[in-house]
Amino acid sequence: MRSALSLGYLDGRRAKGTNSLPTWLFISVVVLLVFSAGAVLFGQATGLGLVKQEAGRPVAVRDVIISRGSGDIVVVTDAVSGEMIASYPQDAGGFVRGSLRAFERMRQVAAMPADAAYRIIKWDTGRISLSDTATGERIYLEAFGRDNAAAFAALLDTQGGTRP
Incomplete structure (x- = not known):
């Protein structure tokens, strides 16, 4: 063969x-x-x-707790005083609601408690960031558009925001 x-x-x-x-x-x-x-x-x-892009110094800081209430209502309360800051019904607060979903998912993956506070920070450069105190994640909200950043800036009013 x-x-x-x-x-x-x-x-x-x-x-x-x-x-x-x-x-x-x-x-x-x-x-x-x-x-x-x-x-x-x-x-x-x-x-x-x-x-180089530096974040700057924080101008105003506020810790908030964002949670879901009955009827899929998103409730934002001040973490220090417990005062309700805002409430978004099912058809409102799209960006706040979407951010909550993203952070809830990160917390679930990291096995962190769901009731930990979020930190809203306004920087001296005019930027606004949202930090998760449980996981350490931080997002700069201008990346999602000015209107979406303004939704969180409204939660950082002078009554509850602290000046470092």
């Missing part, structure tokens, strides 16, 4: 060499990697070409 190499369709492949990476392509990739690493090191050492 003849071997598979002598059946005809594999005979022609025996004489060919292996496909190799062209030398010029390999050298180009190495040069690009060395240049990129050098540019990053130069930027870190000198500070040239870097874009």
Whole structure:
């Protein structure tokens, strides 16, 4: 019996060499990697070409508890005084309601208590952030649009917000 190499369709492949990476392509990739690493090191050492975005200092801080009430009503209460700040019925408070769902999911995955406070922070740069005190997660609300950030800024009024 003849071997598979002598059946005809594999005979022609025996004489060919292996496909190799062209030398010029390999050298180009190495040069690009060395240049990129050098540019990053130069930027870190000198500070040239870097874009830094600092959060700034907090101007107002308020800890709130956002919870679901009966009838799928979202209730926002001050964590310190227990005073109800806002109440959103089922068809209102879309962004506050959506943020609550996202943070509830993060808390569930991290096995954290559901009744921990959230922290709303207004920074001196004008940005507003929402932090979860249980998981340590923080989102900057401007990423979701000015109107959505304003929904949480309204919860940070001068009566309940503290000035650090």
